Amino acid sequence: MDNARAWLDKIHAFEFDRPIKIMNVCGGHERSITHAGMRGALPKWLELVPGPGCPVCVCPEEDVYQAIRLALHDKVILVAFGDMLRVPVNVKKGEVRSLAEAQAAGADIRPIASPIDARRIAQDNPDRPVVFFAAGFETTTAPTAAMLAEGIPDNLSILLSGRLTWPAVAMLLDSGSPGFDALVAPGHVSTVMGPEEWSFVIDRHEIPAAVAGFGTESLLASFYSVLRQLKTGERFLDNCYREVAHPGGNPTGRRLLDHTLEVVDANWRGIGIIPNSGYALRPAFAQHDARLLFPDHTDPGRRRAGEMPPGCDCAQVVLGKIYPNQCRIYGKACTPRNPVGPCMVSDEGACRIWWAGGVRVAVDA
Template sequence: MSHDAAYWLQKIRALDLPARVKIMNVCGGHERSITLAGLRGALPDNIELIPGPGCPVCVCPEEDVYQAIQLALNEKIILVAFGDMLRVPVNVPRNEPRSLDAARAAGADIRPIASPTEAVQIARDNPDIAVVFFAAGFETTTAPVAAMLAAGVPSNLSVLLSGRLTWPAVAMLLEAGKPGFDALIAPGHVATVMGPEEWDFVTARHGLPAAVAGFTPESLLAATYSVLRQLQGERPFLDNCYPQLVRPGGNVSARRQLAQTMDVVDANWRGVGVIAASGFGIKPALAAHNARLRFPAYDDPARKRAGEMPPGCDCAKVVLGRIYPDQCRLYGRACTPRSPVGPCMVSDEGACRIWWASGIREAKVA
């Protein structure tokens, strides 16, 4: 039986809770729903909802974006990427293109796409030109890329893969000592693909309440109520508050295609650093479609030293849930959606962009 948001709010307000409870929501889609629905203002004052590391655009390594820009500028190729990636800034001198959008303005053939099928179609339509698909994203975005590779792609199409798994960043936060939150709301769309079991470690290893949520205010409030009840009863477990789509084991076909085409590898997260076993790499059997191997001259390991956030940008702290977006020194000042300094202000899943869209326009810092 489903209940509306008012029902869950009433149940939450009736709980006898500690003075302060901090709940991290991992997913950028969750953060958008929470902020635009005004859930923070509707919940009791002692419940804090903290946005977490669930923005793939925000954590995509700067060196990968730079590599895509240089490839597009210096090779006779068509570069395609998901639309959000085109405005992500990199750290370069002012006279150089600092985003894929700027590289396109400088003459590179760069095209935004919404799905891997568009990349395949562009490659088929241009058989004499190399097409590079810059594919950044978490499991839900990477699974369709795996399906594309598993189905077979034109010989002129290669993938510059920057895929990440969601849970290792949360594991890193929990293993780094005091995590800064008391409970976790896990992303429903990732659990739909990978299965909810990926999040068992939160309760089993760290003793924190956890719940998988969908994207409606009702599902998010049901998950909030669940983790609060778990805290109150001191009996943490992983609750599935999105049973409509999340099933044990996840999507068997999608997981099989991921395993067939990709390996799990150590991966760099922008502003965070390398997290063990947190990324996807294209399997050696598909080397002909691996843009890193096809265009090795543009894979510059030295670039990682320049790959932090721009000077003054606190996006990494926002991603890790250590500060709120409006506590960044540049928020609403040098950094706005029209002229983003850091990636958190670029993507629709970036917490800074979401907060700006909700009407929060000024930084809280002095």
């Protein structure tokens, strides 16, 4: 706590003649910031902007729809990380709009916490096809890659919806109007991929950046670092999570990702295609690729397929263009009990985090 107070004092000692916006990419960072009441302790001129670090929020709507249809019509055991079960899709009123509703309608859908659970369920049910709907960023995709490399039961296939974190930030920076002055990069992704993956923020855009962990001290240290860079004109990637995030990341994890998966252009819900931002199974693992093994349930007649639901501004929240409570339906039509958009579903979604942190009233954007 003493160190946290020291970092706060150093931050308050800065003087800026304009508002400063720091984007914190990771949903875990946003949860730590909000639950610790950090915004209230920081200077009024400093704004912390939630970024695109919620894999549930950006998972393509058509992938969730495919998972629902597989579970309902192909009679598979579908397993997915728990947050995915309540993500809504865009269908006509009265139709099944989430995996949880499909489960209630009789589909065999089981929430899991780890890819190991998917393998165990497949081993326990050798006569039934099991599909693992694997949505996530590098930190959850790496264990899936490891499971593939080790070998999995013949009846287990992967519906992969993996994404890389940095391309979304690169897209924002390349747009010319990123909406932030400095960046705090996710520590857990850096643990797998290496902190240097974020060097492009400095090298190509000359924007201060720091890698942070999830504790108060690490986050405050990263805020101080990027503010000092803004003040002095220095530009470097500061690693404020050195005890875990080492240069080069996790060599084994990176090797397994490269061995089993390839990087492809990928769709982000409500945002569109971002080049080189997704993972797909390599041809050598085609016998476990659910996209190849089962019918494609894409329905061209579905209105708004791939988009956010009507009135939902989740995409703007994910891109840091607005704050969660500036969404048109925040706290009105959309609440954690009845989520309309994916940002209100996941514990890493900024809307859900802000609601849990006590922000219950929407404001005009």
